[in-house]
Amino acid sequence: MLHLTSRFVFCALLASVYASCPPRCECSEAAQTVKCVSKDLRSIPTGIPGYTRNLFITGNQISRIGPESFRGLDNVTNLSLSNNRISEMEFHTFSGLLRLRSLDLSNNQLTIIHPEAFSNISQSLRELNLSRALYNYSSVMDLAASLQRISMANLQVLDLSDNSLIYLPSHTFSRMYSLRRLQLSNNSLVAIRSLALSGLESLEELDLTLNALKTFTDEGLQELDSLPRASLLLGKNPFTCTCGIEPFAQWLNRSQDRVRDAEGLLCAFPPSMRNTSILTVGMLTLECQQRDVGADLALQTSYVFLGIVLGFIGLIFLLVLYLNRKGIKKRVYDMRDACREVWEGYHYRFEIDSDPRLSQVSTSADA
Structure with missing residues (x-):
């Protein structure tokens, strides 16, 4: 009887420990889910059950997360930490989440991202959402350094939208060999630089809508062409339809099967071209070339005319000097003689002032 009682107590204690739930959180063993939503938490709560596969800690006041935050949570596959005001991710922050697939x-408000913050989950992770998460320029560079340092070979979805990105550092995604979807919408990208999209041969979708792209340079078009499998979204950018837009317009006409919103791409500037389809801007190529040739010819003509005028003025000046050579020579001699007299007088006076005896003689003579 005593043996049965002890076994019962042990099982009860074990069950209570296994089914425990952190304060201010909701736990469901059946759904293997724990939710700590908008509970004003200041740190990741302790005592999260080991059965947890889906962990939602959102809408709190957590400023930093580190390696101690998720210890003992080997079964977590989906982790949501959105809207927590997190500013710092430390070394090996997710080291205890060896099965994590979605983060x-x-x-x-990330400002500090350690280069090794994602290292322990780099092989298991499939989806990473950093939308509206990077607070400043330093966090962008920290993230780029972290992504360049570790290999996220199995990552398939990366969301970097709404981060005010101005440009993409080279080789940021070069170690994401399996990435299929890259979200860069609603940033402030002004150009796509060389090697900014290197390593994304498996990419199937690239979203560049709602940025500050006025056109695409040759290197930007080459970067887009380096994504042979990707469908592209380029809408709602302030495209400037001046002569520099023709290479992009020609490329767009050739790549309509890849650009899903090609027919909706419109000129924003200048006002005379506003709402004109960029697909039709290619017809301006000949006019721009003619205008450029005419401008170059006019500029060359003006330079030649200016050279002729300056040469003529120089000849006149030399002729005037030649005709007045005797007068100029006399003036030069007169100036030389005048300077010599002044110098001799100054030299004589200096000798008198420097010799006390001569000074006395000169004083007596004056008396």
Whole structure:
């Protein structure tokens, strides 16, 4: 009887420990889910059950996360930490989440990202959401350094939208060999630089809508062409339809099967071209070339005319000097003689002032 009682107590204690739930959180063993939503938490709560596969800690006041935050949570596959005001991710922050497949860090204020923050989950992770999560330029560079340092060979979805990105550092995605979807919408990208999209041969979708792209340079078009399998979204950018837009317009006409919103791409500037389809701008190529040739010819003509005028003025000046050579020579001699007299007088006076005896003689003579 005593043996049965002890076994019962042990099982009860074990069950209570296994089914424990952190304060201010909701736990469901059946769904293997724990939710700590908008509970004003200041740190990741302890005592999260080991059965947890889906962990939602959102809408709190957590400023930093580190390697101690997720210890003992080997079964977690989906982790949402959105809208927590997280500003710092430390070394090996997710080291205890060896099975993590989806990580949502959106709507935070990341300013410090350790280069090794994602290292322990780099092989298991499939989706990473950093939308509206990067607070400043230093966090962008920290993230780029982290992504360049570790190999996220199995990552398939990366969301970097709404981060005010101005440009993409080279080789940022070069170690994401399996990435299929890259979200860069609603940033401030002004250009796509060389090697900014290197390593994304498996990419199937690239979203560049709602940025500050006025056109695409040759290197930007080459970067887009380096993504042979990707469908592209380029809408709602302030395209400037001046003569520099023709290479992009020609490329767009050739790549309509890849650009899903090609027919909706419109000129924003100048006002005379506003709402004109960029697909039709290619017809301006000949006019721009003619205008450029005419401008170059006019500029060359003006330079030649200016050279002739300056040469003529120089000849006149030399002729005037030649005709007045005797007068000029006399003036030069007169100036030389005048300077010599002044110098001799100054030299004589200096000798008198420097010799006390001569000074006395000169004084007596004056008396």
